[in-house]
Amino acid sequence: MARYALRFGALGYLALLLFVPVGLVFYRAFEHGFGHAWEAVSTHQAVHALELTLLIAAIAVPANTVFGIVLALALVRTRFPGRGLVNAIVDLPLALSPVVVGLALFLLYGRGGWLGGLAGHGVKILFALPGMVLATMFVSLPFVVREVVPVLREIGTDQEQAAETLGASPLQIFRRITFPAIRWAVAYGVVLTTARAIGEFGAVSVVSGRIEGRTETLPLYVQAQFEGFDTPGAYAASVVLALLAIATVVGLRAFHPREETA
């Protein structure tokens, strides 16, 4: 009896909060037919927004992955003063509001900021791609590190040390022993990072200037269309983002290290 009550309660909560709203967006997008929705989402502006979103992710995700692995190795395999601090800094993006992240970048690179002079030399950070990439890198920084660190701890250094005494070079050790052991954690981290990068809104809102055709990502496009009374366009673009999100969720399932028992 209690089981049914719990199931009903949990599923009801999920339905009202998650399933029905998301389903409604799909419904609204395709309400007037698939052709209508396709038209709404294949405007020049929308296509560019999607391309920009993917481009930013294509830069930020590999960067965070590479440095995530390097950071994880540094944190687990070496001892250095300030290790705890670095650990805390890596987790910081999880506790920061995206608007605060955007503000920090705006203050650093804007006119009057410490690196504001860059714009004078033709290096555009704000209102251009680099600023948006930096913002996205900031907010999606922790995920690969956080996934790899516990795995590195778990596998220990026995194999690596054995290989080292046998004369393997550091690169060989990494390629043959370390990386294969952590690759599923890396994959999971990459999926998380990609999801966060594609979905970023608040920080990019502040630094991009939302220039249509230049610095407007797909999430920004959704807001612009909604505020511009183009609800079909907003819903259609939302569906594209929702489909990307669902692909992410599938990816998370696929690379999930945990085993399902029940």
Next chain:
Amino acid sequence: MAADALALERAPRAVTGRAGGSLARGVATGYLSLVVLLPLAALIWTSRASGLGTFWEQATRPEAVAALKLTLGVAAVCALLNAVAGTAIAWTLVRDRFPGKGVVDALIDLPFALPTIVAGLTLLALYGSGGPFGIDVAFTRSALLLALLFVTLPFVVRAVQPVLLELDSEMEEAAASLGARPLAVFRRIVFPNLLPAILSGVALAFARAVGEFGAVVLISGNLPFKTEVASVYIFGQLQSGNESGAAAVSVLLLVISLAVLLAIGAFRRWRTRHDG
């Protein structure tokens, strides 16, 4: 022979070799500094640049204080609701069996993967004016809470699930066979084991809720003193050209949320040590 074994036992050396290790560390710290530390330093510096007096004046403006109070309050309610709902959902997903459970389980991650602005739009579609069921809670605190519950959904669920999976159900069955009611079994046996995980999830949910921007910006209406949260206030100050005001409140928000997170973390470690 013994000496060799001792050599192996000594502190683990950098996998990438001593020289490579420092390079890796240097590059990693450099990256971290460029991406995270430098901007934050600029933020903190700007907040104090016009003097502590201005900082305090900006941070104690009625609208700023109202926004901070509202943010912390709603985030706390959201985190608590998540503790209950998240645990219930995790329980259902682990211990129960029903058709489509795999799909439901997978979809729990959707709020994390969905861009926040889309989350706001989806809730607005159902719970705003023009929604199919005639409910309109846009521009109210309920809408605010709704948006936050949406984006924080996965945290407690995903934190509790692995613990529940590992938990040996024999203890519960034994207690039940001895006549203990399900609620007592939960309270005495299950809950203490789940608490650290719940607290982890709550901490993440709280941190997320405090900073949320995209999901609330459409549905809450951003009414000052009523539904304007700190992130929206900060954004508005920046847009109005009041950079020092935006920076001051940002720093305050950061300090407060970090303090709460540290407190939750400390409490969690205390509990884990207690239960052994």
Next chain:
Amino acid sequence: MKSIWIALLGIALLAGSAAGASKGTTVDLVAYSTPKDAYGKIISAFQKTTAGNGVGFTQSYDASGEQARKVAAGQPADVVNLSLQPDIDLLVRKNLLPKSWKQNAHRGIVSDSVVVFVVRDGNPKHIKGWGDLIKTGIQVITPNPFTSGGARWNVMAAYGALRRQGKSDRQAIQYLSKLFHHVPVQPDSARQALQVFAQGKGDVLLTYENDAIYAGKKGVHTEYHIPKATLLIETPVALTKTGLAKPAAKAFYRYLWSSTAQKAFADQGYRPVVKSAARGYRFYKPPGLFTIGTKKLGLNGWQRVNRRFFDPNSGVMAKIERSLGR
């Protein structure tokens, strides 16, 4: 794993090449929040002319004050169409615009409008005049004067209308204070304010006539009334220094006063400044229409008005906003 990297790299290359594929000149247009649809038509028409052939455009629409600050902070801009002169003056002060920007036949003004009241269909609260706005229980939506140009036009329309009723300067300012106590939320831009109103918040929205007409086109269930005494809105457009260096931008700037462009503005509810283009459109001229330069109502040009009313620290509106903090 490798395939994922290759796929990502492929996407990056594709997107990168698409992003960088704009051959020829690009003109950067930065405007306030409402004229997007008008410029859509004008740009397409311009691109069909010889001068506009092959010219690419980037466009940015947002609250006028925010746009001015962003351009000042480095956002690229060749042609700026902002809501009111002080926002252009900011760019002159930052050396991004020449002082001579308004030396043309139309003093740099590209379109006109008036401040109107937007109410729900059927006007259930019977809102006709400025006095109705401060009746008990009436909620007024207006954007934030420190971000939105439209908001500043609204404020000065209210002030001027009260002065026209014979009220003194002090009484008119008191009215402004009372008015803003009836404002539950001040969205960032005029367009956002319209969105908020459309979603059901507030009884009356103060905005540009052209945005009220836009609302009608978008099927929002509202109607609008032009109060008898209201302010003539004149929106300026200027070429920045970078724009002056681009022949395409200069051509586009001049094109804005062509009859095609002015008609495009008129189609979207703006009042054209070129009289011949206004033929065929009926725009009501309110009996009590005044401008920002109508001295006898205490309005002595935007420079002085902006300083007195909208200085972020000492301005009349700053004091009123502070008094709103309960």
